[in-house]
Amino acid sequence: xxxxxxxxxxxxxxxxxxxxxxxxxxxxxxxxxxxxxxxxxxxxxxxxxxxxxxxxxxxxxxxxxxxxxxx
Amino acid sequence: xxxxxxxxxxxxxxxxxxxxxxxxxxxxxxxxxxxxxxxxxxxxxxxxxxxxxxxxxxxxxxxxxxxxxxxxxxxxxxxxxxxxxxxxxxxxxxxxxxxxxxxxxxxxxxxxxxxxxxxxxxxxxxxxxxxxxxxxxxxxxxxxxxxxxxxxxxxxxxxxxxxxxxxxxxxxxxxxxxxxxxxxxxxxxxxxxxxxxxxxxxxxxxxxxxxxxxxxxxxxxxxxxxxxxxxxxxxxxxxxxxxxxxxxxxxxxxxxxxxxxxxxxxxxxxxxxxxxxxxxxxxxxxxxxxxxxxxxxxxxxxxxxxxxxxxxxxxxxxxxxxxxxxxxxxxxxxxxxxxxxxxxxxxxxxxxxxxxxxxxxxxxxxxxxxxxxxxxxxxxxxxxxxxxxxxxxxxxxxxxxxxxxxxxxxxxxxxxxxxxxxxxxxxxxxxxxxxxxxxxxxxxxxxxxxxxxxxxxxxxxxxxxxxxxxxxxxxxxxxxxxxxxxxxxxxxxxxxxxxxxxxxxxxxxxxxxxxxxxxxxxxxxxxxxxxxxxxxxxxxxxxxxxxxxxxxxxxxxxxxxxxxxxxxxxxxxxxxxxxxxxxxxxxxxxxxxxxxxxxxxxxxxxxxxxxxxxxxxxxxxxxxx
Numbered sequence: 001x002x003x004x005x006x007x008x009x010x011x012x013x014x015x016x017x018x019x020x021x022x023x024x025x026x027x028x029x030x031x032x033x034x035x036x037x038x039x040x041x042x043x044x045x046x047x048x049x050x051x052x053x054x055x056x057x058x059x060x061x062x063x064x065x066x067x068x069x070x071x
Numbered sequence: 072x073x074x075x076x077x078x079x080x081x082x083x084x085x086x087x088x089x090x091x092x093x094x095x096x097x098x099x100x101x102x103x104x105x106x107x108x109x110x111x112x113x114x115x116x117x118x119x120x121x122x123x124x125x126x127x128x129x130x131x132x133x134x135x136x137x138x139x140x141x142x143x144x145x146x147x148x149x150x151x152x153x154x155x156x157x158x159x160x161x162x163x164x165x166x167x168x169x170x171x172x173x174x175x176x177x178x179x180x181x182x183x184x185x186x187x188x189x190x191x192x193x194x195x196x197x198x199x200x201x202x203x204x205x206x207x208x209x210x211x212x213x214x215x216x217x218x219x220x221x222x223x224x225x226x227x228x229x230x231x232x233x234x235x236x237x238x239x240x241x242x243x244x245x246x247x248x249x250x251x252x253x254x255x256x257x258x259x260x261x262x263x264x265x266x267x268x269x270x271x272x273x274x275x276x277x278x279x280x281x282x283x284x285x286x287x288x289x290x291x292x293x294x295x296x297x298x299x300x301x302x303x304x305x306x307x308x309x310x311x312x313x314x315x316x317x318x319x320x321x322x323x324x325x326x327x328x329x330x331x332x333x334x335x336x337x338x339x340x341x342x343x344x345x346x347x348x349x350x351x352x353x354x355x356x357x358x359x360x361x362x363x364x365x366x367x368x369x370x371x372x373x374x375x376x377x378x379x380x381x382x383x384x385x386x387x388x389x390x391x392x393x394x395x396x397x398x399x400x401x402x403x404x405x406x407x408x409x410x411x412x413x414x415x416x417x418x419x420x421x422x423x424x425x426x427x428x429x430x431x432x433x434x435x436x437x438x439x440x441x442x443x444x445x446x447x448x449x450x451x452x453x454x455x456x457x458x459x460x461x462x463x464x465x466x467x468x469x470x471x472x473x474x475x476x477x478x479x480x481x482x483x484x485x486x487x488x489x490x491x492x493x494x495x496x497x498x499x500x501x502x503x504x505x506x507x508x509x510x511x512x513x514x515x516x517x518x519x520x521x522x523x524x525x526x527x528x529x530x531x532x533x534x535x536x537x538x539x540x541x542x543x544x545x546x547x548x549x550x551x552x553x554x555x556x557x558x559x560x561x562x563x564x565x566x567x568x569x570x571x572x573x574x575x576x577x578x579x580x581x582x583x584x585x586x587x588x589x590x591x592x593x594x595x596x597x598x599x600x601x602x603x604x605x606x607x608x609x610x611x612x613x614x615x616x617x618x619x620x621x622x623x624x625x626x627x628x629x630x631x632x633x634x635x636x637x638x639x640x641x642x643x644x645x646x647x648x649x650x651x652x653x654x655x656x657x658x659x660x661x662x663x664x665x666x667x668x669x670x671x672x673x674x675x676x677x678x679x680x681x682x683x684x685x686x687x688x689x690x691x692x693x694x695x696x
Binding site: 010011012013016032034035036037038041062063065066 | 134137138141143147182189300303313316356357358361362365366369
C-alpha cells in the first residue's frame with residue numbers, strides 16, 4: 001500500500017540520505033522523500049504496514065535526528 | 072519565518088554582538104596582553120572565544136555527536152566541528168568562532184530562502200478546495216468535505232467560491248475564473264447544461280452543479296497530484312548531483328588527511344598542514360548544488376503550473392529543453408480546428424449558393440456544416456427532406472426542388488457537369504435540380520501564435536514536422552505559411568504512430584523527439600514520443616495520462632513559454648553546478664598550497680551555497696507584464 005505523509009526534513013542532502021537508508025529497510029518496497037514538498041511517499045506491504053513503518057522511521061531517525069513524520 | 076528560524080536568528084544576533092567587539096579588541100591590542108605570563112596569556116582569548124563558540128554551535132555539536140554514534144562520519148555537522156576545533160588547537164580562536172558563526176548565518180539565510188520560496192510555490196499551486204456545499208433533497212445546505220460528495224449529488228457554489236468537484240450546471244449562470252487551471256485570465260461565461268471543472272472560481276452568481284466525478288477523479292485533484300509528484304521524476308542533473316554528493320565529501324576528507332600526512336612527512340611543520348587541511352573540511356559539503364538543483368526544477372515546475380503548463384517531472388523539463396525535433400499534429404494544434412468559409416464562387420451567385428447549402432446542412436453538427444451555418448445570416452424554410460449520402464454529401468428535397476450539396480463524388484454520381492476545383496481546403500459543391508450553382512471553399516485557420524512559435528523554433532535550429540490527415544494541398548499551404556521544416560499529409564490516425572516510428576528510426580542516437588497534439592486521437596503517439604505534449608488538456612484524462620507535459624490552454628504561446636522556462640531552468644542548473652564545483656576545487660587547490668585562508672574557505676561553503684540558492688530562485692520568478 002502506498003501512503004503519503006507530511007514530513008519535516010531540514011536539508012536536501014539529508015533527504016537523499018534518509019531515502020537511501022529507508023529504502024534498504026526490509027518490507028519497504030519503495031520510498032521517496034521529497035524535500036521540496038516536504039512529503040514522503042512510502043510503499044509497504046499491507047500486512048505489516050505499521051510495524052515496518054516504525055522500523056523505517058527508526059532507521060531514518062538514526063541517519064538524521066531532525067527527521068519527523070508529521071501526519 | 073518559523074519559530075525555529077526565529078530562535079536561530081536571535082542566537083546569531085547575540086553572538087555577533089558579543090563577537091565583533093571582542094574580535095576588534097583582539098585585533099587592536101590583543102586579548103592575550105592582559106596577562107604577562109606567556110605560558111597562560113592565551114587563556115583569556117581562548118576562554119572568551121570558547122564561550123561564544125559553544126553558544127553559537129551547541130546544536131551542531133549535539134547533532135554531530137548523535138550522528139557519529141550512528142556511524143555517519145561524513146556528516147556535515149561533524150566536519151564543521153572538526154574544522155573549528157582544529158582551528159582552536161592551532162590557536163586561531165577568532166577564526167574558529169567566525170567560521171561557525173558564518174556557517175550558521177549562511178545556513179540561516181539558505182533555510183530562509185528555501186523555506187520562503189517553497190511556501191510561495193506551494194501556495195501558488197494550492198488550488199485545493201476546502202469544502203463543498205451539498206444541497207440536500209429537502210433543500211437544506213450542508214457544508215461537507217469535498218471527498219464525501221458522491222456522483223449525482225447537487226452542490227451549490229456561491230460567487231467567490233472555488234468549484235470543488237467537476238460537474239454540470241443544473242441551475243444558474245455565471246462566469247468563471249479559470250486562471251488556476253489554464254493560466255488564462257479572461258473569465259469564461261457558463262450557463263445551465265455546461266460542464267464546469269473543479270478549481271475554477273465562480274465569479275458573478277450562485278450556481279448549482281450536479282457532480283459528475285468524485286473528488287479524487289476531479290480535475291483539481293488530478294492537477295495537484297501531478298504537480299506534487301513532479302519533483303519525484305528526477306532529471307539526469309539531479310541524479311548526477313546525488314551521486315556527486317555521495318563521493319565528494321569522502322574524497323575531500325580523505326585528501327585533507329593525506330595532505331597533513333604527506334606535508335608533515337615532507338617538511339615537518341604539522342600545524343601549517345593542519346591549517347590547510349581544515350580549509351578542506353570547511354568546503355567539504357556539497358550543499359550548494361544539492362540544494363539548488365532540485366530547487367531550480369521545483370521553482371520552474373511551480374511557475375509553469377501557474378501559467379497553465381503542467382510538467383510531470385524534472386526529467387521532462389530537461390528533455391524538453393534538449394529536444395531538437397518537434398512533431399506537430401495539424402488540426403487543433405497548429406490550426407484552430409474550427410472551419411471557416413473562405414470564399415463562395417462565383418461571387419454573383421453567392422447568396423443563392425449559401426442559402427441552398429444552408430438548407431442542406433442546417434441539421435448537421437459536422438464542422439463543415441457548422442461553418443456554413445455560421446456564415447448564413449437569414450432564416451430559411453426548413454421543410455425539406457434531408458438525405459445523407461455517406462462520404463459524399465447531402466441531398467435535400469421539397470416538392471419539385473432537389474438540392475445537392477457535397478464533394479465531387481456526389482456530383483459525379485448524379486451526372487452533373489461542373490469544373491473540378493483544385494484548391495487547398497474543403498470544397499463543397501452546390502447544385503440545384505439540373506444546374507451547377509457553384510462551390511464554397513472552407514478552410515481551417517492557422518492559430519495566430521503558431522507563427523511566433525515556429526519562427527522561434529527555426530531560429531533555434533529546431534526541426535519542425537507536421538503530421539496531418541488532410542490532403543497534400545492543405546498541408547503544403549500550412550507548411551509554407553508557417554515555414555515548417557517538413558510535413559506528411561493524408562495520414563490515418565494509426566499511420567501517425569508509424570510515422571513517428573519512422574522518425575525514431577531515422578534520428579540520431581541521442582536526439583530527442585517531442586510530439587505536440589491535442590490529445591484527443593493521438594494518445595498512442597503522445598506516449599511513443601520522448602516528450603509527449605498535449606494541448607487543451609483541461610478535463611481530458613486520457614491526454615493528461617499519456618503526455619509528459621500538458622498545456623491546459625490550447626494556445627501555442629504557452630508552448631513557447633514552456634520552452635523558454637525549460638531553457639532558463641537548465642541554464643541556471645548548469646550555472647550552479649559549474650560555479651559551485653569550480654569555486655570549491657579552486658579553493659581546495661589554493662588551500663593545499665597555502666594561498667587561501669579559512670575566510671575564503673568559508674565563502675566557498677556558505678557563500679557559494681547562498682549564491683546558488685539565490686540563482687535557483689530566479690527560475691520561479693515571473694516577469695511582470
